[in-house]
Amino acid sequence: MTELWNILVGLLVIIGALFTLFAAMGVLRFPDLYTRMHAASKAGVFGSGLILIGLAIHATDVAMALRAILAILFLILTTPISAHLLAKAAYGAGYRPWKGTACDEMALTQERSAGKKKSKI
Amino acid sequence: MNEAATGFLEFATLIALGILSLAFLLTVARVILGPGVPDRVLALDMLVAIAIGFIGVIGIRTGFTIYLDIAIALGLVGFLTTVAFARFIMSRRYRQDYQEISARLNAKRRP
Numbered sequence: 001m002t003e004l005w006n007i008l009v010g011l012l013v014i015i016g017a018l019f020t021l022f023a024a025m026g027v028l029r030f031p032d033l034y035t036r037m038h039a040a041s042k043a044g045v046f047g048s049g050l051i052l053i054g055l056a057i058h059a060t061d062v063a064m065a066l067r068a069i070l071a072i073l074f075l076i077l078t079t080p081i082s083a084h085l086l087a088k089a090a091y092g093a094g095y096r097p098w099k100g101t102a103c104d105e106m107a108l109t110q111e112r113s114a115g116k117k118k119s120k121i
Numbered sequence: 122m123n124e125a126a127t128g129f130l131e132f133a134t135l136i137a138l139g140i141l142s143l144a145f146l147l148t149v150a151r152v153i154l155g156p157g158v159p160d161r162v163l164a165l166d167m168l169v170a171i172a173i174g175f176i177g178v179i180g181i182r183t184g185f186t187i188y189l190d191i192a193i194a195l196g197l198v199g200f201l202t203t204v205a206f207a208r209f210i211m212s213r214r215y216r217q218d219y220q221e222i223s224a225r226l227n228a229k230r231r232p
Contacts, residue, residue, distance in 0.1 A: 006130045007126055007130075009133075010130045010132070013133050013134055013178055013181060014140075016137070016174065017136070017137035017178070020170070020171055021140050021141075021143055021144040021147075023144070024143075024144035024151075025144075025147060033160055040167040041166075045170060048170045052177050055181050067190065068177075071193045078200040082166060082203035082207070085207040086162060086163060089207040089208070089210040089211040090159035090210060092211055093159075093211065095157060
């Protein structure tokens with residue numbers, strides 16, 4: 001039984017590392033910040049999560065397995081928040097999406113809010 | 122069978138360490154190239170995720186799972202730095218706006 005678990009852990013670790021590599025390739029190759037964020041915040045966290053699941057299976061101690069699961073939960077909770085916050089800050093600071101982007105719904109809301117501000121002044 | 126499985130696990134962790142190192146290098150290239158501040162912040166966030174993966178693989182390979190506490194703390198620090206950098210990027214924009222507005226007001230006052 002142990003050997004089966006070992007093989008499962010090895011496969012999880014390799015697949016997780018591959019997902020992390022794909023995320024890094026996306027971060028390097030995609031054209032603008034928002035597409036890069038799309039690669040980093042999904043594939044990167046999924047790769048690290050797979051490696052931590054492998055660690056939780058491999059650990060003989062229950063406390064260590066729980067800690068690994070806690071780390072996965074924490075990563076899944078915080079990464080979308082930080083990515084959303086960074087994207088909003090970057091858009092507000094004037095970093096526009098790549099020109100091949102099909103739909104930029106933020107532009108409409110920004111124009112609307114800018115119009116409101118002008119009417120107030 | 123047992124020896125083969127243990128050997129496969131060692132081989133898998135070695136391969137995973139190599140792949141993670143390559144991912145780390147690619148992300149560092151984005152930190153150096155990145156045209157703007159948000160790109161660099163995103164790449165640093167990605168570096169934290171890769172470092173957590175490194176800690177996991179090292180924990181499986183050597184049995185030092187005590188480093189997992191460091192991984193949790195690293196995730197917390199990475200989240201907080203990203204939030205702080207996002208606030209910094211936003212505040213820089215507000216300062217630019219403020220300077221533009223004050224410049225406009227000064228231009229109005231002069232004539």
